[in-house]
Amino acid sequence: MKQGTTLFLKIAVILIGIPVLALCIFLVPKIGNFAGELYPDMTYMKSLxxxxxxxxxxxxxxxLYQAFNLLRYIDGSKAFSELSVKALKNIKYCAITISGLYVLASPLFHFIAKKMDPPIGLVGLIIIFASLVIAVFAAVLQKLLKEAIDIKSENDLTV
Known part of the structure; x- marks a missing residue:
């Protein structure tokens, strides 16, 4: 694969991380403070x-780090290796973890959305669904890559 294609994808991975970092720095404290103000008698709301x-x-x-590593493996002609399979497996587990966290927190978000004028309870569901789609996609790619590696190793042994 050409270096330019993976360079574009590496830049895209970095650019995906920047807005999430900005959200973590600027928006999460505001959401926590807002939740604390909605329920002042529940001091743990902000912490949750x-x-x-x-x-x-x-x-x-x-x-994102694993995706960046996967692109490095592709650059180094190690796309069909166990390292790539492991990176995809890690991405799958990360997506499942994110989805699981938001499933566990969905009652909390529902509790907050009940007191808001335009309820935004669907945001948590979107994150859960997107994470599950990423997990399934990574699992399918992991399985395909593992099968391709097995076929390649069989062909290497027969020649």
Missing amino acids: IFIVMYGAALPFYFA
């Missing part, structure tokens, strides 16, 4: 928001 959102950011950035 921080745990869920920052907790989901960690596997997100690990998945």
Whole structure:
């Protein structure tokens, strides 16, 4: 594969991470403060928001790192290797973790959305669905890559 194609994808991976970092720095504290103001008698509400959102950011950035590694393997002609399969497996687990966190936190978000004028409860569902789609896609790619590696190793042994 040409270096320019993977360079574009590497830049895209970096550009995906920048807005999420900005959201973590600027928006998550505001959401936590807002939730704390909605329910002043529940002092743990702000902490729960921080745990869920920052907790989901960690596997997100690990998945981006794994995607970047996968692109490096493609550049180094190691696309059909166990390293690539492992990177896809890690991406799958990260997506499942993010989805699981938001599934566990969906009652919390529903609780907050009940007090808001335009309810935004669907945002959590969108994140859950997108993470599950990424997990399934990574699992399918992982399986295909593993089968291709097995076929390649069989062909190497017969020749």
